[in-house]
Amino acid sequence: MRKLFQSALISLDGVVASPDSWAMQYFNDESGQSALAQLERSDGMLMGRNTYLELTARWHNDSGVFGARLAEIPKYVFSSTLSEAAWSNTTLVRRDPVTEVTRLKYAGGGDLTLYGYGRLAQTLLQAGLVDEMMLSIHPVVVGESAPRLQSPPLGLTLSGVATRRTGVVVAMYQVRQPGE
Known part of the structure; x- marks a missing residue:
């Protein structure tokens, strides 16, 4: 059975919404190589509507290695409101x-x-379908009005920590299923 790897960008104050407005200044070669390595291990990518819209706006015409991998990987967008998904x-x-x-x-x-880390991720976590989580914690405080990280009660086992030159701390967790 395949594993489901979930990756989220998060601020120091727990904000996960609209990372394009606060996290992209920390995206560099190091983070790009990490993201590309995960996509190369995967043969499918899952997204909710908001993530799909953010990624297509940023990457759909990119001709670099990461953009090319995003274009070729099969993508599944879960949405009841989108009328079409035109990305390859x-x-x-x-x-x-x-x-x-x-x-x-x-x-x-x-x-x-x-x-x-929107509704799709939370639904899949609650259903016990996520196997691994990676939280990229960014050295920025976004503010009180933005949506925060929320989750059902969840057991996690720390499996790795890395720091990036930009100050981002990457925490990797194995998700423990109920009863483990």
Whole structure:
């Protein structure tokens, strides 16, 4: 069975919303290589509507190695409001995300990667479908009005920590399923 790897950008004060407005100044070659390495281990990428819109705005015409990998990897966008998903190799999924992601995990192949920490990520965490989490903690305080990291009660085991030259701390966790 495939593993589901979830990656989120987070501020020091727990903000996960709109990372394009506060996290991109910390994106450098080091973070790009890490993101590319994860995508190369994966043969499917999962996104909610907001992450899809943010990534297409930033990467859909990029001709670099990371942009090329994003273009070629099969992408599954979970949304009930998008009318189409025009980015190459993208499937718009309107069905129940828990059922569909369970089917994808059992389909075999490489890992699945989930970017962002919106409703889709929270739903999949609550359903016990996320195997690993990577939180990239950025050295910025966004402010009180932005949505914060939220989760159902969740057991995590720290599996690695890295620091980047930009001051970003990357914390890797294995998600413990209930009863473990």
